Amino acid sequence: MYSEKVMDHFTNPRNMGEIENADGVGTVGNAKCGDIMRIYLKVENNVIQDVRFKTFGCGAAVATSSMATELVKGKTIQQALEITNAAVAEALDGLPKAKVHCSLLAEEALHAAIWDYAQKNGIVIEGLEPPKEDIHEEEEDEDED
Numbered sequence: 576m577y578s579e580k581v582m583d584h585f586t587n588p589r590n591m592g593e594i595e596n597a598d599g600v601g602t603v604g605n606a607k608c609g610d611i612m613r614i615y616l617k618v619e620n621n622v623i624q625d626v627r628f629k630t631f632g633c634g635a636a637v638a639t640s641s642m643a644t645e646l647v648k649g650k651t652i653q654q655a656l657e658i659t660n661a662a663v664a665e666a667l668d669g670l671p672k673a674k675v676h677c678s679l680l681a682e683e684a685l686h687a688a689i690w691d692y693a694q695k696n697g698i699v700i701e702g703l704e705p706p707k708e709d710i711h712e713e714e715e716d717e718d719e720d
């Protein structure tokens with residue numbers, strides 16, 4: 576049911592934990608299941624130098640957070656914003672359809688952390704919207720394969 580990469584990132588998550596004095600912190604909840612994710616960013620010269628996450632959620636949420644942090648580390652803020660939940664799922668060799676909504680947590684938490692970073696530094700990032708309170712079910716339709 577899960578790819579080897581999902582199992583690998585679930586059993587051996589990368590970048591788990593928190594960053595003290597993070598430049599941006601984003602927390603989101605998944606309204607469908609009640610799971611929560613928080614992402615911490617360290618940003619220098621518009622580049623994500625370090626990223627950590629904490630997930631109170633299912634295995635797919637842990638695996639997608641882990642992969643998302645791997646994908647954004649070392650990237651510029653703009654490059655990080657281009658990484659979608661579908662790209663994270665693809666990097667994991669796919670997710671079962673019923674678990675696609677879990678991958679939204681990572682994308683939304685990352686966007687919320689970047690939003691927080693931008694707010695703290697008075698930066699306006701075009702196209703970046705304020706974090707939502709909760710991720711809603713209908714958004715999982717984004718990933719049609």
Ligand code: FES
Binds near residue numbers: 680
């Ligand atoms: Fe909640 Fe996966 S079941 S994030």
